[in-house]
Amino acid sequence: MPVLHSIIHKIDKKPDGTPAILHFGNAELIGSQARDDLMSQFNESYNAKTSKAWGFFHAESGAFPLSGWLSKYLAGPDDFMTFSNNAVEHLTRLMEESNLSVGGNALFCHYQQGLTEYLTIALLQETEAVTMTEELHLMTVKRLDLDHIRLAARINVSEWQNNPQSRQYISYLKGKQGRRLNEYFRDFIGAQEGLDGPGETRTLLKAFSDFVESEDLGEDAAREKTGTLVSYALSQAKLGEPITLDELSEVLDDDQPLAFAEFVQGKDYGLSASIPPDRKTLNKFRRFTGRAEGLSISFEQHLLGSRIEFDEAGGTLTLRGLPTQLTEQLKRAAA
Structure with a gap:
């Protein structure tokens, strides 16, 4: 599964109502075993989720701009950093407008599987884990929680480009975290449900x-x-x-x-x-x-x-x- 481009931005959003603080990733994630393991584990967890919807993009507009930014990135005028920066800024604005206290680590990954290209976008939370040092001491560390993914979508880029009449090139999670949270993330992607x-x-x-x-x-x-x-x-x-x-x-x-x-x-x-x-x-x-x-x-x-x-x-x-x-x-x- 070759990763073409990937980056993580962080959105700090407290439950006390204070404005969200966006921390842009300084650069794309470098090729490493850790990055590849992250995407492999993410895909395994995402595929295992049973509550998904399948759909397609709304027409590009001020309310649904993601597909336009994605088109510009894929066509060449914008690079991946520009695309992800625009997208995560929009995600943060929607988070504020929805008055939702759910920040997290915004993952953007463009990868290839076989002959098909995909774009994954997810908001990942952190959890604590216990590890052991070389001196056999226990240490608590933070890790990305890939076992409890709540907000994520995957766009079949190849299907979207080659079969624009398709109504199922986007999949996104429909979990039990609440209707408003689901709708806010779906609107961020700009997806509408196409197939039941x-x-x-x-x-x-x-x-x-x-x-x-x-x-x-x-x-x-x-x-x-x-x-x-x-x-x-x-x-x-x-x-x-x-x-x-x-x-x-x-x-x-x-x-x-x-x-x-x-x-x-x-x-x-x-x-x-x-x-x-x-x-x-x-x-x-x-x-x-x-x-x-x-x-x-x-x-x-x-x-x-x-x-x-x-x-x-x-x-x-x-x-x-x-x-x-x-x-x-x-x-x-x-x-």
């Missing part, structure tokens, strides 16, 4: 369930494909990358790599070609299976409580929305 990650993931899983049903797969084959889907989607979430329908289709079936993609495209699901994976939704997508005395039952966990109800006391399942093929067989048998 949990909703898109649920729709994808619904499409997959319909696909499995249409293929009339056996229990083992259905369970295997479900595991493949979940494994692929969670690995993409861990990498901070979207699920792409074409790639997922290939992963699901080597012999018919277009089968699932063509099934989705032929139905009115309204899915995007790439989908931001939602971990919480994916973790609920498991398959229950059982076989006994000529009875075989298999269904996805997310159907429990909607199309399928379980009566624990009576030991019964109530099914709604039976597959058409099964319904027709039952009608013929009853005739």
Whole structure:
């Protein structure tokens, strides 16, 4: 993960209402193992966050100037220092206007992963840690708290430049720290929500369930494909990358790599070609299976409580929305 440019500025903001004090970084962070470890640990922590939104830039304006400064930096008139200075000044002004007592260390990092360029912006807090000196004495030191990131965003610069119609080249955290805090940082980035990650993931899983049903797969084959889907989607979430329908289709079936993609495209699901994976939704997508005395039952966990109800006391399942093929067989048998 080559780091192209990076810098940290510090914003001192006390809870007593006194004005924030901005300390500009004197220079970009020099290339070092510490800097590379910082970004590696940051990305790992950021990717693990489950509460994210995905969106795109508002049109550049006085209220949302970041995209304009970023364009000038990428095009060459401004350097990275100028861009980050303008941005952190704007961040500090918004912090004051919002009357929020949340300062911190403002990290700006432009890096490359594979062929894709990203810009990360985050407000990191400090925490204390205990270390041991060479003389075996304990010492308390301050460190950047990468375990509890609350305000951060990542811009897929390559996607933004090459596909300006995209509505998901920005991801940003939507934590539980409060609506005003979330909105202030989102407005600083100039982002608007473009895709509903949990909703898109649920729709994808619904499409997959319909696909499995249409293929009339056996229990083992259905369970295997479900595991493949979940494994692929969670690995993409861990990498901070979207699920792409074409790639997922290939992963699901080597012999018919277009089968699932063509099934989705032929139905009115309204899915995007790439989908931001939602971990919480994916973790609920498991398959229950059982076989006994000529009875075989298999269904996805997310159907429990909607199309399928379980009566624990009576030991019964109530099914709604039976597959058409099964319904027709039952009608013929009853005739």
